[in-house]
Amino acid sequence: MIMKNYFKYLSALALVAMAAMSLTSCGEKKLGDTIFPDVTEEIDPNSYTYEFDKWLKENYLDEYNLEFQYRLQDNETNMNYNLQPATLSNSIDLAVLTKYMWFDVYEEVTGSKEFLKMYGPRIIMLVGSPAINPVSRTIEVGLAEGGIKVTLLNVNRLGNYVNNPEQLVNVLNDEYFHTMHHEFAHILHQTKSIPTEFRIISAGHYEGMNWEKKNAQKVHSLGFVTPYASSALREDFAETIACYITMSDAEWAAIKDDAARGWATNSENESSDEWVEYFCYYYYPNNNPVDDNGESTLTYVRANLVQQLENGTYIHKTLRQRGRLQNNKPVMGEDGKWYDLDGNVTDANGFLLDKDGNQIPVVVYAVEDEDNVKGADVLETKIQLCRDWFREEWGIDLDQLRTVVQARIHDFTAAKLEELRQQVVLGQ
């Protein structure tokens, strides 16, 4: 029994020893620190782009934990699109402009870099060409993905304008600054959702298809800042914020003016491929709603040809009322004056004259607003909702943000761009 027990203990000891051996025998090979190559980003001082890469590291990576990708790798893009890389010079321009017109703006408004460090994108990628949908022929100039990545496209177009100071600011504003703030609005609402009131205010008016064929003034009257805003709720939200921030007071006033009007079109099929023009005024030639055959003489007129008088009525700025003429000519009376066929006094060209001898103008009428949307009110409500959302969710004053952006746009010149460029001088 003892013997048996002794053997049992011996066997158990051997078992433990073998188990220990089996567990330790694999540990002889010493593994390195990591199976991956050293990923520490060392910028090669011999690289042609050393100064630029260093600037990007110091101004984006170190400050905002953001990788600014200007070297295009198509696995980072939607492979369904055919895209071109950006030029190095355009990339440098856009890198300094992005900082000046986006990151520095938020720093100025919030008083620190923390806001964008916390909520800003982790990646900004530049693409030289736009992304073009071959079927709809629509152009994508920006993209925000998953709250972490912003893609700025059509960067090479910048090169067409950098030496053209007159167009530079408008192009920068319309095509790049607007895009930056639009895409950042996406990033923000991908983090904190769009307010419920905003979600319902234009519900039923969004159309994902054919937005590119819509008339801007017509969509203003429906309470959208741009045709693209009318395509989807999220685009409406981002466009409203981006337009409000980047558009001047005069541009906003024009949008609200459009939004308060009714619109009529020259086409029965508004979504046709043919040119569809919209008008917010009409007039009747000779101020008669019907012609001799009883047919309507209603004719639409462009807004810029209409003048509103102090009494609130409108006149056509160029057309004057013509009398009923024979062979397009008035008849000379025995008194040496010109008359139309109805005996009204005209000038030599047949335009009707009032008792003082002045041409009688064509009276113009505003198109009745029949869309059941009070566009100006909707726009104002949307702006207010965005203001509230920025303040409540992010602690940012949207109007202050707009003021800073507007000031930077207003003061922006080719010289300013040159000054910004001086931060990055290659080959030093």
Next chain:
Amino acid sequence: MKKIFYISAFILTLSLASCAPSEVEDIFDDSPAARMDKAVKSYTEMFQAEGGRWLMQYFCSAGEPGYNYIMTFHNDGTVDISTKNSQVNGGAFITDRSLWEVVSDYGPVLSFNTYNKAFHVFSDPSLELGTAGTSSSTYGKGHEGDYEFIIVGSSENEVKLRGKKTAITIIMRRLSTAEAETDESYFTNLTSVLNATFNNRVNDYVLTTASGKRYICNGDGGPINSMFWSFYPEGGSLLDNGEHMNAIFTTHGVHFMEPLDFLHEYDENDVAAQSFEIQPDGTLLCTEDGKTTIKGPALADLFHQKQLGWNLSKVDGEMGGDFLTLFNQIVDEAKTTKVNNKPLNYKFQWLQLGYDNNKAKYRLYFRFHTGNNYGSIYVNHEIVDDHTIKFSFDPNADNAFDTNGSKVYGWFPSLRAMVDLICTGEYELSATNMMVSNPMTMKSKSNPNNFVVLKFETASL
């Protein structure tokens, strides 16, 4: 007890098995990531080495010919890219500098990741090559060419790439200064070599496989030097048996975008040829089997082609024997022969053999300056074999002359003798360049001293 024994045996087996060296460790020393890193470094060094100058044979799609690019890779991350092709800069030579990298992606990838105006036109989506609103419109697509290339293989001086989107195989080979002193001189030379290899006025070339099968090759909808090729078996037709392939022309020869699989499909003894190298006689020899050739048509066939006219060259050394004697006599007689007691004082300018489309007959065509200009004497022409032709003439046949031809044939005995010379016996044709076959020499088989060099007629003689 038995239980303890079995457990002990199991653990012992386990411990021994766990000590066995891994098979994976036997194959690779490093992790996949580390190996990728090494590959990227190695390829980067390879591209930069020996001056870093390479020729890329670029294809953007099956719908376009290949385009040559010279790329000089610098170790500061820049690359100079040069080209001269129809799609860029209005066809004029252009060079531009941008950035390059070998990056880890689908394996090591050569990426031209900033815009280069000489190169990235092929990935411009806004380029509308067709008609807007039709299926031919390329708006949104452009050429659909790649600018990132997976490196699939390499030797010391050649790299095989695959376009990342198109999956088209693209070859790069190292370019030495000896081959091209400057980028621009390469393209100037390329044009010269192209013109020396193909002639737009030659309709059909002949591809002959190792097994002897012959295929007629010509330009697919344009001249063959536009590098759109079509093929059909000799005796067949393009409509019934046609095959098509785009190609690139380099100073070395012709490289098709893909192997000509149909050659192998028609006869399994033949290879699916892809690359053809220019030989000293101008013909093209397949580099894959060293046997398949592309040559110009047989000289006798070429001579017979109706779209061509051949000038009898009077340049020193290019006309000999009775040809030279008679030519000089015609010159003299044209000056001195009197008609109506007045010397004609004609200046004999040239003789040409060629087809008259209006009369649908072969003719000896000539020009005398001052007085009557052009005239034709219509001869019969016969192909004896691939290199031999013969002519005959019957002055009494209907339509043997046009008006001027009839006059000068009557006036100048030496011209009559020239016609007799041409129309007597057989003539052997030879050429040093068997692709363009221009010039070729026509030599009398019965008297080799009688020869004349024939050249394509040109607008101004």
